[in-house]
Amino acid sequence: MNGIELLPERASNFAEEMDWLYFTLTGLTILFCLIVFGSVLYLMVKYRAGSRVDRSNPPHGNLKLEIAWSVIPLLMGVPVFIWASKLFVDMYTPIPTESALPIYVVGKQWMWHLQHPTGHRENNELHIPVGKPVKLIMISQDVIHAFFVPAFRIKRDVIPGRYQTAWFIATKPGKYRLFCAEYCGSKHSEMTGWVYAMKPADYEKWLKEVRWGMGAGQRPETMAEMGEKLFHVKGCDSCHKPDGKQAPNLIGIFGKQRPLADGRMVIADEAYIRRSIYDPEVQRVAGYKAIMPTYVGRLDEQEVLRLIAYIKSLSIKPMENRQPQKEKTND
Ligand code: CUA
Numbered sequence: 150m151n152g153i154e155l156l157p158e159r160a161s162n163f164a165e166e167m168d169w170l171y172f173t174l175t176g177l178t179i180l181f182c183l184i185v186f187g188s189v190l191y192l193m194v195k196y197r198a199g200s201r202v203d204r205s206n207p208p209h210g211n212l213k214l215e216i217a218w219s220v221i222p223l224l225m226g227v228p229v230f231i232w233a234s235k236l237f238v239d240m241y242t243p244i245p246t247e248s249a250l251p252i253y254v255v256g257k258q259w260m261w262h263l264q265h266p267t268g269h270r271e272n273n274e275l276h277i278p279v280g281k282p283v284k285l286i287m288i289s290q291d292v293i294h295a296f297f298v299p300a301f302r303i304k305r306d307v308i309p310g311r312y313q314t315a316w317f318i319a320t321k322p323g324k325y326r327l328f329c330a331e332y333c334g335s336k337h338s339e340m341t342g343w344v345y346a347m348k349p350a351d352y353e354k355w356l357k358e359v360r361w362g363m364g365a366g367q368r369p370e371t372m373a374e375m376g377e378k379l380f381h382v383k384g385c386d387s388c389h390k391p392d393g394k395q396a397p398n399l400i401g402i403f404g405k406q407r408p409l410a411d412g413r414m415v416i417a418d419e420a421y422i423r424r425s426i427y428d429p430e431v432q433r434v435a436g437y438k439a440i441m442p443t444y445v446g447r448l449d450e451q452e453v454l455r456l457i458a459y460i461k462s463l464s465i466k467p468m469e470n471r472q473p474q475k476e477k478t479n480d
Pocket residue numbers: 256257259293294295329330331332333334337338340
């Protein structure tokens with residue numbers, strides 16, 4: 150519209166439907182405003198003081214009219230509610246890690262720290278391939294932030310102490326704004342960045358070419374490899390051995406049910422592993438003594454994410470353990 154952008158670009162699988170929902174809601178609001186204020190104006194003018202109208206026998210009720218103005222808006226509103234709920238659930242139901250490219254996000258005052266499973270680390274920039282589901286696993290190191298990419302119509306609070314997930318498929322290569330959408334302190338407005346959606350071949354190239362100060366042919370350590378190192382350095386392996394005598398064996402547990410000492414069953418997901426590291430007693434596995442110390446203050450959120458990546462790698466063979474392939478372009 151002559152250079153005035155009404156909406157940000159549509160660059161994800163959700164964008165178009167989100168916009169249609171938005172247009173529908175706006176349309177319905179305008180329609181009802183017109184009906185209500187139109188009627189008010191009409192009646193104001195018609196029955197103004199001094200106008201010559203029939204004021205005898207004023208009606209005190211009209212059942213048909215009342216049913217109509219209750220039922221018709223209900224029939225218009227409920228489908229919108231169902232539509233919006235469905236879209237919301239689609240967007241915020243976590244998708245299985247195996248079927249997506251996981252990106253680990255740590256928000257802190259005042260920057261975004263993003264890490265790829267391949268070990269590539271970025272600050273306030275995120276490179277992703279188009280056409281492939283991307284799953285964000287996000288946590289804050291301090292206060293509440295919100296990860297907001299308008300072009301993807303993705304906005305999710307990033308909270309201390311809890312993993313939040315969101316997912317999307319970028320549909321259009323380009324450079325898009327990343328914002329923090331939750332007031333998080335004096336430099337909240339500077340907590341911005343860019344998302345680069347790239348063709349898959351360009352993304353593979355980027356993974357290979359960005360060497361993070363290393364020599365040609367070298368690659369950064371993957372998150373799982375970094376986690377494996379931590380596992381030894383922090384002494385996790387002195388108790389967590391494959392024989393599972395002193396502490397639970399961690400091979401193959403990710404995504405599985407864990408029977409707890411208090412009788413509950415929980416799924417060993419990211420949140421479970423993080424809690425087990427920071428607050429081991431809360432979800433202690435049945436059959437083991439409470440000997441694990443808390444690692445609060447000894448491991449930061451990024452280190453915990455690396456340990457999680459390592460424990461995951463012992464269980465599944467997801468895309469995240471895959472190294473950038475040799476030049477295998479599909480376009
Ligand atoms: Cu972080 Cu606002």
